[in-house]
Amino acid sequence: MTNRSLPRLLQAPAVLLLLVWMLVPLSITLYFSFIRYVLNSLRKPEWTKPALSNWRGFGNYEFVLNNKDFILAIQNSLLIVCSILILTVIFGVLIAVLINKTFMGRGVVRVLLISPFFVMPAVNAVLWINMILDPVLGLQGLAVAGINEVIDGLRNLPILGGFFSMWPELEPISFRATQTSAYAVITMVTWQWTPFAVLIFMTSLQSEDQQQKEAAVLDGAGTWSQFRFLTLPHLARPIAIVVMIQAIFHLSLYAEIEIVSRGNGNKNLPYLIGEFANNNIGAASATGIFAVILANIVAIFLLRMIGKTLMD
Amino acid sequence: MGRIVLNNVTKSFGETQVIPPLDLTIEDGEFAVFVGPSGCGKSTLLRMIAGLEDLTSGQIEIDGDDVTQVPPSKRGLAMVFQSYALYPHMTVRKNIAFPLRMEGMDQSEIDKKVEAAAKSLNLSDYLDRKPAALSGGQRQRVAIGRAIVRNPSAFLFDEPLSNLDAALRVGMRLEISEMHESMKTTMIYVTHDQVEAMTMADKIVVLQAGVIEQVGTPLELYHTPRNVFVAGFIGSPKMNIFSGSEAEKLGAHTAGIRPEHIDIDLSGGTWKGTVGVAEHLGSDTFVHVHDTALGDLVTVRIAGDVAVKHGDTIYLTPQMDKIHKFDEQGLRV
Ligand SMILES: Nc1ncnc2c1ncn2[C@@H]1O[C@H](COP(=O)(O)OP(=O)(O)OP(=O)(O)O)[C@@H](O)[C@H]1O
Numbered sequence: 027m028t029n030r031s032l033p034r035l036l037q038a039p040a041v042l043l044l045l046v047w048m049l050v051p052l053s054i055t056l057y058f059s060f061i062r063y064v065l066n067s068l069r070k071p072e073w074t075k076p077a078l079s080n081w082r083g084f085g086n087y088e089f090v091l092n093n094k095d096f097i098l099a100i101q102n103s104l105l106i107v108c109s110i111l112i113l114t115v116i117f118g119v120l121i122a123v124l125i126n127k128t129f130m131g132r133g134v135v136r137v138l139l140i141s142p143f144f145v146m147p148a149v150n151a152v153l154w155i156n157m158i159l160d161p162v163l164g165l166q167g168l169a170v171a172g173i174n175e176v177i178d179g180l181r182n183l184p185i186l187g188g189f190f191s192m193w194p195e196l197e198p199i200s201f202r203a204t205q206t207s208a209y210a211v212i213t214m215v216t217w218q219w220t221p222f223a224v225l226i227f228m229t230s231l232q233s234e235d236q237q238q239k240e241a242a243v244l245d246g247a248g249t250w251s252q253f254r255f256l257t258l259p260h261l262a263r264p265i266a267i268v269v270m271i272q273a274i275f276h277l278s279l280y281a282e283i284e285i286v287s288r289g290n291g292n293k294n295l296p297y298l299i300g301e302f303a304n305n306n307i308g309a310a311s312a313t314g315i316f317a318v319i320l321a322n323i324v325a326i327f328l329l330r331m332i333g334k335t336l337m338d
Numbered sequence: 339m340g341r342i343v344l345n346n347v348t349k350s351f352g353e354t355q356v357i358p359p360l361d362l363t364i365e366d367g368e369f370a371v372f373v374g375p376s377g378c379g380k381s382t383l384l385r386m387i388a389g390l391e392d393l394t395s396g397q398i399e400i401d402g403d404d405v406t407q408v409p410p411s412k413r414g415l416a417m418v419f420q421s422y423a424l425y426p427h428m429t430v431r432k433n434i435a436f437p438l439r440m441e442g443m444d445q446s447e448i449d450k451k452v453e454a455a456a457k458s459l460n461l462s463d464y465l466d467r468k469p470a471a472l473s474g475g476q477r478q479r480v481a482i483g484r485a486i487v488r489n490p491s492a493f494l495f496d497e498p499l500s501n502l503d504a505a506l507r508v509g510m511r512l513e514i515s516e517m518h519e520s521m522k523t524t525m526i527y528v529t530h531d532q533v534e535a536m537t538m539a540d541k542i543v544v545l546q547a548g549v550i551e552q553v554g555t556p557l558e559l560y561h562t563p564r565n566v567f568v569a570g571f572i573g574s575p576k577m578n579i580f581s582g583s584e585a586e587k588l589g590a591h592t593a594g595i596r597p598e599h600i601d602i603d604l605s606g607g608t609w610k611g612t613v614g615v616a617e618h619l620g621s622d623t624f625v626h627v628h629d630t631a632l633g634d635l636v637t638v639r640i641a642g643d644v645a646v647k648h649g650d651t652i653y654l655t656p657q658m659d660k661i662h663k664f665d666e667q668g669l670r671v
């Protein structure tokens with residue numbers, strides 16, 4: 027045995043395990059996506075067992091592509107993931123920079139800031155959609171009603187009343203509606219994941235070299251220039267990490283979408299898979315393969331964009 | 339121009355006063371070196387001059403203008419840090435150009451100045467590298483380049499060479515001295531290194547616990563130290579300082595003699611002792627002698643190589659005119 031093959035041999039179990047771990051589910055999904063396979067069928071009981079004799083070729087794929095929800099689901103997946111990424115990075119950087127300064131009670135503020143991350147996704151969704159975003163009983167409903175009341179009162183003023191009566195009555199937004207439910211999901215996931223970004227950026231900011239900042243101060247850099255030319259480049263790597271990890275997580279959002287609207291109008295790919303999987307396992311598997319392809323496209327795109335900062 | 343005057347400046351961190359009231363004048367074009375033991379406030383003083391640290395009280399003038407409340411970037415000073423403090427995401431070119439860019443200078447003019455500075459510092463080949471791809475000496479040059487392009491009225495250096503190896507340090511020391519000769523700009527330089535202080539300074543400021551013990555030219559400090567602290571601090575190896583009966587014989591409370599001002603003999607002399615360690619440097623020999631009438635270990639510096647070894651009995655004779663005498667307060671008499 028050469029001294030190269032010994033390490034290989036020792037690594038083999040781990041590699042094998044990983045391969046099995048990945049390849050078995052992927053192969054089964056591939057297999058199911060090419061056959062007719064449903065959980066329940068009175069007319070065709072033979073389709074309820076996976077078998078090669080039920081071969082359907084690309085039929086499942088065609089079926090999925092022709093489904094009216096499919097393109098919408100892809101668009102929605104991308105919309106939700108990209109919005110969350112952009113918002114969490116912006117809020118994360120702002121908050122991290124803000125609480126990096128020493129002030130009274132910083133420790134408490136930090137703990138409070140991190141806490142949303144420890145709320146379970148389903149609980150998070152229930153809280154937001156029922157207690158905050160609900161158009162009648164939630165904070166939103168109460169706030170809109172309150173504002174309307176104040177404006178109503180102002181309409182009775184002697185002179186200014188005419189001006190205020192030109193203002194329209196505010197309408198609360200229903201976030202369970204087809205057009206808006208995606209925004210509710212984006213809002214609640216952003217709220218939950220901003221702490222993650224803050225946490226990562228905060229640790230990175232603490233390792234920022236103070237003498238560099240002092241040198242920049244002497245060089246005439248103001249607060250903005252210091253942020254733009256020192257802090258932001260310093261944060262490039264943590265930003266890349268936050269974007270990568272979140273992209274992986276949010277492509278598979280499910281609980282929030284289920285709770286906000288039961289997929290009404292804002293299905294993403296995992297949700298569509300779930301819907302198909304109620305009965306049509308073949309179509310669900312084909313959608314799964316599309317999801318794998320989408321995830322890979324996103325990954326390649328991100329690696330191209332961000333990989334360079336990580337390698338630097 | 340760059341005449342820097344400190345009037346009655348003090349600095350406290352919370353309750354602890356690091357700098358008690360202090361006055362100091364650094365003339366235009368002077369090379370002033372701050373030395374003192376670790377923690378005596380050298381860096382703090384330098385940072386106060388730069389404006390990075392607020393004064394607790396007192397006043398700083400540059401060229402006659404009170405700059406106490408002026409922000410650091412408007413004081414016209416440039417600082418070089420021990421850790422270089424280069425901007426790691428920028429190339430050497432961008433690093434050097436940064437202060438000019440902050441001033442809002444034209445790109446073409448920036449390019450010209452950066453090229454000129456890089457040429458004078460032998461950095462032309464490295465302009466497009468990032469700091470991580472440079473050696474320590476090159477990084478320090480970039481830091482100096484970034485200071486030079488601003489055309490400051492004074493340079494502030496905080497132990498700029500202490501991260502470099504000995505050979506490089508000698509080279510950079512010469513380069514900075516050279517730079518001072520050609521630019522004639524005021525420089526304030528903080529160091530731990532005796533040799534740097536003695537060779538570079540026009541004026542050495544010796545600090546202890548935030549108090550100025552003496553200000554003078556290197557040779558003034560060497561020949562006429564104002565007190566016991568300065569006597570012991572300036573010079574390497576350290577002056578042999580002793581008190582008690584041997585000092586009283588000389589008519590002083592405390593007396594000192596530099597290692598290079600003691601002669602040795604194997605047969606007879608003023609003080610008898612036993613050789614401990616003898617360090618042979620080739621050009622010099624440092625002999626550490628035990629069990630003399632002076633009590634402590636006595637160090638003797640002999641030019642050239644002498645054949646003494648551990649355990650030898652030896653006689654020491656001080657050159658009487660080179661003895662320093664101090665009174666009860668430790669002041670020179
Ligand atoms: N930000 C600070 N807060 C509290 N104390 C400080 C602060 N900065 C410095 N000090 C104290 O002030 C004193 C002087 O520090 P300074 O850094 O000026 O010493 P130094 O002479 O430069 O020492 P060294 O030669 O080791 O660099 C030290 O006792 C130090 O502990």
Ligand SMILES: [Mg+2]
Nearest residue numbers: 380381382496
């Ligand atoms: Mg210091």
